Each structure stands twice: as C-alpha cells, then as structure tokens.
Amino acid sequence: MRKAIFWIAAVLILAGLQTQLVGWIGAYYYKIVILAGINIILAVSLNLINGITGQFSIGHAGFYAIGAYTSASLVHYGESAIRGTVAFLPRFGQDTVLLLLGILVAAIAAGLAGVAVGIPSLRLRGDYLAIVTLGFGEIIRVLILNIDAIGGARGFSDIPPLSNFFFFWVFLFVLMTVGTIHNLVNSSYGRAFISIRDDEIAAEAMGVDTTRFKVLSFVISSMFAGIGGSLFGHYTAYLNPNSFTFVTSFYLIIMIVVGGLGSIGGSILGAILVTVILEAFRSLSEFRLVGFSILLVLVMIYRPQGLMGSRGMFKFKRRAAVAK
C-alpha cells in the first residue's frame, strides 16, 4: 500500500514538474537535467557491478550502446507495424507504447549482452575482467561502425523522439533504477553481492554461488544501462558510435568513484557533479578537461574513498580492502 502511494505520488509530482520545468529553468538547463538523469541511471547501475559486487567493469558504454541502438532500430524499422497493432489507441498512447516497448527491448538486449560478458567473468578476476569488459565495449562500437542499416560511422539519425515528456520518463526510470538497486542491495541477494566483493573465497566457502551472483549483477546492471541508452537515443533523436567509446565508460567510472564506490547516494551525487561540471565549464574549451582531469587525480590522491565515502544516502558498512 505504501509502495503504491509512493509511486502514484512520484508519477504525479514528476508529471507536474514536467509541465512547469522548462518554463522555470529554460530549455538549456532542462537538457542538462535530463542528461544528468540518464547519467544517474548509468552510474547507479555500474555501481552494482563495480561498487557492490566488487567486480571491475570498464565497458559499461558497450551495454549503453546496445540499449540505445536496439531501441532506436526497433522504433525506426518497426514503427508502422507496431502502430498498426495498437491503432485503437490515440496518437499519444501509441507513442507511449512504442517508447516503452523500445525501452523493454533495449533492456532485454543489453541484459543478454550482460550474460555474454558475465560468462567470462566466471573465470577471470580483477584486472583481467576489466580488460575483457574494455575489449567488449570496443568490439560493440566497431560492430556498430560496420552495420550500415543503423547508420555506421555516419551515425543513426531520424530516431522518432516519441515523447515531449522526457523529464517525466527519465526520472521515472531514475526512481525505478535507484529503487531496484537499493532494494536489491538490502535483500539476501545484496548480501551475496557484498560478500563476493569483500572476500570471494570466503563467500564461496559459506555457500554463496559466486558464479551465479556475478553473472546476475552483470545482467541487472547492463539491463539498466540499456534502459539509459534507449532514453538517450530517443531524447537526442541521433546516435553516433563516437558517443560510446571507452572514454564514456571512463567518465561513468569517474562518477561512481568520485561519489564513493558502493554508495548509491554517492553515485547519484557523482553523476550530477560530473555532468554539471563538464557542462558548466564548456565555454572554457580545453582548459575544462585539463582542469577536470587534474581534479580527478587530486580527489583520488587525497580522498580515494570518494566524496560520500562508502555510506552516504543508503547506509551499509564496507570493509576497506576490495581488490587484492
């Protein structure tokens, strides 16, 4: 009952904000708010692998790209067929069906890719896993570059936007992502994830099926990355493989590390901070990125546990040593 009330209230508040927000803050800041929302989805989901399960993925952009391109191509090529099936709905309803279907398919496709990457993680640890995920992300990008039906190197244009209510949709999914991962962390599944992070061998000795939970964390995380990608594609109505290089993955890692690995609140804060800082200093051209990278190095040297430490908004204790 409380849950139902929470979600009804959330939908109402988001819908209300949606009608007012552009008027309050203008189109430019509105765009930044939406991009920050998408980054929150990506960062919180990456935190599940890197911060909570203690595996190290630097290929999150690959899942993000899969989600974005799957959803975009489904809507691009299947638009008329799907509209035909739900022709009884008004235009607005059809758009919503298309958008949600795109998001669903994106999540499934990215989740399947998560299985594919999760399987090698059965055998590999630490740095090696990191390298495989990096390689996976790059392979996805090269594949996209070579598929002409989705634009190749030109980029995929003419993606139907399907909605004028992106603030509503993005933040609805932000709530869902944060809620799901928060609940997951505080369930018996979450205990298993954390036990793998803290000591994999001990976890296995205590009867945790480490393989299963590692793959599970990859799959859940990549599904949310796929959702983020889908929203991004429909929001910008244009996709380019260059948006999904490993540098994108690096920025996501920076978000969760600056916020504090393992802390969901930290990931949210990190995503907002990085998005806003990069956007705020856009006029300063090259200096922006030089300064940003120096700040990153300084944060890591002087506060390696991140701004929120390991606790933050959603508390749970964390041992100091993660990677061996």
Add this chain to the structure above:
Amino acid sequence: MITFLQQLINGISQGSAYALIALGYTMVYGVLRLINFAHSDVYMFGAFMGYYIANNRTFQARMGTSLFSAMVVMLLAMVLSAGLGIIIERFAYRPGRTKTRFTLAFWLGVLGAAFGDLLGHSFAAVVGGALAGIAVGVVGELAGFRPVQQDTRLGLLIIAIGVSLFLENGGQLVFGADPKLFPEILPSKSLNIGPLNLDSPKLIVLGVSIVLMILLNVVVNYTKTGKAMRAVSFNVDAAKLMGINTDRIIAATFAMGSALAAAGGILVSLLYPKIEPLMGVNPGLKAFVAAVLGGIGNIPGAMVGGLVLGMAEVMAVWLGSSTYRDAIAFVVLILILLFKPEGIMGKGLVEKV
C-alpha cells in the same frame, strides 16, 4: 604467395612497434601491478617531442638530415619521455604508496598554469598562474593535506585514467588539436627485392626495435638495476627488506618503459607521419592487448605478443575487411583470456587465500 610475404613484412614492422609500447605496459605491471593507462599518452608525447626537435631551426642547421641526426632526435625524445614517465610516477602513483610531499603543489601548479593560459595566453600569465598554484599547494600542505594511502588497486587505476585524460587534454592545449605532419627525419628509400617492397622506414622500425629489445634484455638480466627490478616485480616487500630502494627502482622502470614508448612513437611516425594528441589511444590499447597476449609482467612475452598481434591484424585485414581492424585485437584478447588467461609466455598463478 608474394602478397603473403609482403603482408608478413608489414605485419612484422607493425608488430614490432606494438611490442615496443607493450614492453612499457608489461614492465610497469610487473613492478606495480598497475595498468598504466597513461603509457599510451607517453607514446604520443614521444612522437611530439621528436616532431619539435626535428623541426627546430638550430637543430636542422646543425645536424641536417642523416642517420646520425635521426638517432639524436630519437634519443632526445626518449630522454624527455623518460623524464615525463618519472614525473608521472612521482606525482601520481607514488603518493598512494608513501605520503610524498609537494604532490598538491605540483598539481595545483599545473592547474594554475593552464588557468593562466586561459586568462592571458602569455608566458607571464602561465608562469604567474603556476606560481600561484604552487603557493596554494604549499600552504595546503603546511596546513596538513597529505596524500592518503591507497589500499585498493582500483584507486591507482582511476589515477592512471585521470593522468591519461590529463595528458590527452593537456596535449590538445599545448600542442594543438589539429594533426601535424611528422618530418621526414630519414630520407625514405624504396627497396624492391623482386616484387617485394621493403621501404626503408619498415626496415628501420624493425631494426631499431630489435636493437632496443636486446638492450632492454641486457639491462634487465645483466645489470644490478635489472636484478633489483626483477626482485621488485617478484615481491615488493621482500625486495624492500633486502635493502633495495624500491621507489627508485619503480621510477627507473617507468623511465625505461616511457623511453621505449617514445621510441615506438617516433618509429610509428616514420611509417604513418600524421601525429595528433589523441594518436596514442588506439595503439596504446592494442599494445596493452599485446602485453596481455604475451603474458603480462613478462618481458619476452610482450615482444612475442606484439609481433603476433601485428601479424594477426595485418593478416585479418588482408583476408577480411579493413573496417574490422580495430576489433581484431580485442577478439584475440578475449579468446586468449578465455582459453589461456596467463598469456603465451606467462606462468599461471595459483590463487592463495
């Protein structure tokens, strides 16, 4: 058959360049267990240093274009890059091990210099900014800001990513983002043996790589520093107990790896003369794959891995499609990690509780 031989030659010269970069990755991984992402940017830095030295008026007037002057260009660039490697190690990676001083002053000084450039675009502004940054840093350090011990390897990895981003963006600021044409520091001659084409750059790349690798092997296997290096990579704590100055050895490792990367940068620029601040990203990733392929932490492995990868790439492009070129390295990587994670020459590690 002729095409095959030609591709073999191309593959070997491409592969030996990868091997030179891979050596730096593998050496640093050996002593620090760290994937030094900044290494690919040291490679870029080396190529740019070569560019500036070779284009320097006084240098050109003194030296002209000869084999000797090309060697001088390369050696100078290697020395400068070794310096960069030492600086990176000292101010980015060492603070996580020992609480070194002046870290804050260094980084704030760099930040101040960049900010001064933004405000004034003049030499005085840059120096003023740097001095102001250093002053703030020294004050901060006197007030008690000290680096924190890194208890996870992940932290160092993020620092490496940060340094890499810093060098790439700093390169765009200092060198300019537009591609530059690397000067022909050697007269290019085309040698034809029958239908086979052996450009002089290809031969030089191969020859210089072989010489450098032999040199490295001699240093690692037959000098005291090399012995200490092997000891550190075997067990840092035990090496320290044996009276080895591990910090100095780690710095020496960075210097050697960076010098090799600079040599690689210049050699590749002889083959493909377009240089730009982001030029290191792709070869860097591939060289890293080569290091893993050969068995990371293993010096002969890096050479073998580089050659194998170079050949695999050239052959795959010859037989298949060139647009997939960049994916080949990673497919090879994933296959090797799935079936022989310790690499071609590496030794398997037993996991201890």
